[in-house]
Amino acid sequence: MDGFSRKEGRVGSVAFLTILALAMLPTVSRTALGLLHGLPLWLTVLALINRRRAVAILLFPLVLCLPAVLYYQHAYRMAPGLSLWLILLDSSGSEVVEYLAGFALPLVIWITVATLTFITVVRRIDGPIFRHRTMRFACAASFLVPSIGMVGLGGSKGSLAESANRYFHNSFPWSVLAGRAQARRELALFAGAEREAAASSTxxxxxxxxxxxxxxxxxxxxxxxxxxxxxxxxxxxxxxxIVEGIDGVAAFSDAVTLHPYTVDAVPVIVARHDRLAPSAVRTPNLVSLFAAAGFRTSWISNQAAMGADDSLVSVYAKYADDRWFSRAVSRSGATSLDEDLLPRFRSELAATSDDKFIVMHLYGSHENFEKRYPASFAIFPDAYDNSIAYTDFILGQILIELQALPGRNGLLYVADHGLKLGECDGRSEHYDIKQAFEVPLYMWTSVSWREAYPQKWLHALSNRDAPVTTLYAFDTLVDMGGLTYPQYQAGMSLFSERPDASARKVHTFAGAVDYDHGANDAFCHLVPTPAVP
Structure with missing residues (x-):
């Protein structure tokens, strides 16, 4: 009888460890960092419950979901979490069923086999997980490790939901729980942005x-x-x-962005909307403005339609006649090269409409620079320089198409922000170093445009060294299109004789700073320059 009991105990132990291993498999197969971040919570749960059968029953639903989770990770190259919730919440029931249909048969077989096996062995799983009280208490307290880590990730952007999502985004199943909280926050932000965009569409x-x-x-x-x-x-x-060799280009050497992050920087460009310093005067967004003037409008983006980095940008795209995004959700799936936008751009040019306004949102020089260009563009030792040269190629292709068109045509290129490129600590990242606010801005106009508006073109050339911000992109494009609207400000156009001069307040991690009276501190943050007595 004792031998039988020992055999039963061994079977139960193997079954428990197998269930635990299968539940943790998605994290183990992703990244070591994901396992490192998630392990303390696993230990806390095991220590608090401390009964093998109870833990096995709790984890069994995760085992049933294993094929779907592994499929998701393979398809999107990330653990299910925020991106999954945003997809589910933005999908209909029929779309979810259609998604599951792709692997329904293997999933049904797995669930059937796993359930029958579990019913067979669950009675044999018994006993405590930790027999020593000290070890159990130590493991129960291990949740303090991710708590400290989340505080460290909070930074200036610091909501608890966002910090938890960033910390556990590769740690299943904690990624699902943290992603749900962040998804609620994202959808609330998205709803607010939609209200703002709707107001700017009139x-x-x-x-x-x-x-x-x-x-x-x-x-x-x-x-x-x-x-x-x-x-x-x-x-x-x-x-x-390439761009330097094209006739009709004017480059502006002193343009700065107001934000070091895309999600805040792009609304300044397309709607003159500064979320952290809203104006009392409401300005329409460019897409709605050009549409109101009879232009066909389109938004072609190599970024995501929704997510932590994109929702507050893509709300403006919904007012375009045609829109395309390379990904549904931020940080999900493989990123595309910017050249993938070119066929869609050419298709828009061929659309049957006299006047067209097209927004192209590139992925440009985002981190992981070596992934932003094909191997044929690895021409310089520095990967970041190669990404800039590749963007130059993309702009060249766009300009070749525009040069072949009849009519008074124009293009304005401006980056949302820059980066810290190794200064201070050797890391390249989004940061509030002064150089990250210094962005390229240049325009091109066709020969017929310059012939029709010679004085405006001369003004643009004389303004090439003027101190401006990305706010000036808006009315510059309005002028380029030959439009006007009630809130138009001539002094906010690069075609004006004298662009309006005002303090260039930019938003750092610590708050607003006058760019022209600021400098980098010892940690590469832009801070106000001390006043001279």
Whole structure:
């Protein structure tokens, strides 16, 4: 009898460890860091319950979901979490069923076999997990480790939901729990942004010049591009040879963005909306404004339609006649090269409409620089320089298409923000170093545009060294399209004789700083320059 009991105990132990291993398999198969972040919570749960059978029953639903979880991780290259919730909450029931249908048969077989096996062995799983009280208490207290880690990740952006999501995003099943909380927060932010965008979509605009044939106006938004790494602005590495060789380009050497993050920087460009310093005067968004003037509008993006990095940007795209995003959710799946946008751009140019306004949102020079360009563009020793040169190629392809079109056409290129490129600690990342606020901004106009508006073009050339911000992109594009609207400000256009001068307040991690009276501190943060007595 004792031998039988020992055999039963061994079977129960093997069954328990197998269930535990299967529940943890998605995390183990992802990254070592995900396992490191999630392990303390596993230990806490095991210590608090401390009964093998109870833990096995608790974990069995995770085992049943294992094929679906592994499939998701393979497809999206991340653990199910925020992205999963955003997809589910933005999908209909039929879409979810359609998604599951792709692996329904293997899932049913797995659930059947796993359930029958579990029923057979669950009675044999018994006993405590920890027999020593000291070990149990130590494991129960291990939740303090991720708590400290989440505080460290909070930084200036610091909500608990966001910190937890960032910390556990590769640690299943904690990624699902943290992702649910962050998804609720994201959807609330998205709803607020939608209200803002809806308010900015009501606009009275008119085309004040109907001569000269059809017009095509293109806004290209770059990503993470620093001005000081562009040859057109004096960088010694020739990263912008293509654009420099095109006639009709004017480059502006003193443009700064107001934010070091895409989610806040792009609304400034497309709607003159500064979320952290809202204006009392409501301005329409560019998509709605051009649509109100009779332009066909389109938004072509190599970024995501929804998620922590994108929701507050993509709300403006919903007002376009046509829109396309390379990914559904932030940080999910493999990223595409920016050249994948070009066929869609050419398709938009071929659309049957006289006037067109096209927004192209690139992935440009986002971190993991070596992944932002094909192998044929590995021409410089520095991967970041290669990414800038690849963006130069993309812009060149766009301009070739625009040059072949009839009519008074124009393009404005501006990056959302720059990056810290190894300064202070050797790391390249989104940061509030002064150089991250210094962005490339240049425009191109067709020969017929320059012939029709010679004085405006001369003004643009004379403004190339003017101190401006990304706020000036808005009315510059309005001028480029030959439009006007009630809130139009001539002094906020680069085509004006004298652009309005005002303090350039940018948003650092610590708050607003006057860019022109700020400098980097010892930790590479932009801070106010001490006043001279």
């Amino acid at each position: 606009v009275v605009a008119q085309k004040i010049d109907n001569t000269g044939g059809p017009r095509t106006v293109v806004l290209v938004i770059g990503e993470s591009a620093r001005r000081d790494r562009h040859g057109i602005f004096g960088y010694t590495t020739p990263t912008t040879r």
